[in-house]
Amino acid sequence: MQTSLTFTQNADLPVILDRLERSYGRATRHKRDAMRQLIFMVVAQGAAPSVGLAVFDRLQAVYPSWARLRDAEPRDLEALFIGLPDREKKARAIPEILKAIEAEHGELDLDHLAEMSTDAARIWLAALPGVSLSVASAVLAFSTLERPSLAVDRENVRPMRRLGLCPQGTPLSAVPREVMEGAPADWSGAQMASLSHGLGRLAATVCQRGKPACQRCPLMTLCPSSGHVAEVLAFPSAEARQAWAAKRSA
Template sequence: MVSQPINADLQHKAIAIHDRLCAEYGCPIPYFHTLDPLSELVSSLLSHRTKNRDSGRAFKQLVAQFPTWAAVRDAPTAEVETAIAPCTWPEQKAPRIQQVLKLIGDATHNEWSLDFLQDMPIPQARAWLEALPGVGPKTSAAVLCFSQLRGRALPVDSHHHRVAQRLGLISKTLAVGPSHAVLEALLPEDWNAQQIYDHHEVMMLHGQRCCFYNKPACDRCVVLSLCPYGQSR
C-alpha cells in the first residue's frame, strides 16, 4: 500500500473514537478465526457480498467435500460450485477460487501454504496477495489480520466504511478500496496487531449495532460529540 501523509488532528480524533468504542464494546476483542492464511484467503473470497453465516456454510461444505486444496483446484468446476452454493454468485466464485489455487500451487510448488507471508513486510505481503485475481485491499488485509499470521493490517468492511465517513475520518466520496490506506494511516505506528484488529472490530460493531445504514441510533451513540453527521441530524 502507498503510504499516506498523516493528519495529526484526524489521527487524534481516530484515537479518541477508538478509545470510546473500545470502552463500549470491550477490548481486546478475541479473534474470530484461527485459520491458516490460505484457508483464510479462500474464506475471504467466499465472503464477498455474502452474509457471514452463508459464507461460513459454503467454506465448511467446501473443505468437507474436498480433502485438499489441490483437490479443489483439480475438481470439475461444477462440483466446486455446488459445494459453495450457500454463498452469493457461486458460479463466479468457483472458477475464481480454482484459478487462485492454481497460481498459489505453482508459486509454492504445491506446498499449499502462505505462511511465507509472515516473513514479508506488510506492504509487500499485501502486494503479493493483491496480485492474485479477485484479491483487493479488503481481502489482503483480512488474510493477514484474521488468519494465524495475526498481521498488522486493517480491513475495512461496509459498516466500518460508513461509520468512518459519518465521523469525518474519510470523505463522503472515498470508496471502500482506497479508504484502506487512508484509514490505516490514521492509526499510530506503534499499535500492535491486536489494537489494529480491535479498531476494525469496534468500527464494524458500531455500524451493526448503532450507526445503522437507515435510521442510525444517534441518541445513544457514544461518539456523537465527535460525529458531524450525527450532530447535523
C-alpha cells in the same frame, strides 16, 4: 519519518476503539493460517457468519487438501455453496486462486507472506484473481500473520467517512492507508481487526445508509456528522468539520 507519523496521529482513534470494543466486543480471530483464511474469506464474503463457517467446514471435509480443491470442478463446488451469495462466481474463483498462487509462488501455501512487509503482502494477495484489497487486508489481519492491516469494505467505510477518519473524497482503496496512518504506531493486528469489526457492527446497527441513528451511537460525541442526522450523509462537510473542531476546542 517518525515525526511525520506522530504529527498525523488521530488522538480520537484509541477512544473510538475503546468504545467500539465496549459496545461490540473484540474481533473473533480463528487463528487460521493465511491460506485457510484467504479461502474462508472468499467463501464467506457477503454471507452470515454462521453460514460462511458451515460452508467452509463442508468444503474442507470434501476437499481435504489444497491440491484437491485446486482441481475441483466449479459445478461441484457450486453445489456445496448453497446458501452463499455469488456462489457460481466463488465456485469459479477458488480453483483459479489456488492455481495462481501455485504459479506465482511455486507452492500451494502462503508462507512467503510472513517475509514480506504488510503493504507488499496486501498488494500480492490483491493481485490474485477475484481477491479484493478488502479481503487481502482481512487475511493479513485475521490470520496467524496478525498484521496491523485494516479491512475496509463498502459498509464499514461509511462510519469511517462520517467520523472524518479520512479526508473528504478519499476513494475506498485509499481509506485503509489514511486511517492506519492516524492510528498509534504500536497498534497490534488484533487492535486493527477489532477496529474493523467494531465499525462494521456500527455500520450495520446505527450508522446505516441514509439517516443514521446517531442518538444511539457510542461514538456520537466524537463524530462531526452527528449534528446533521436529517441529511443523507456521506462525508462531513468542511463547514461541519470546522464547526466541530471549534466546538471541541472551546
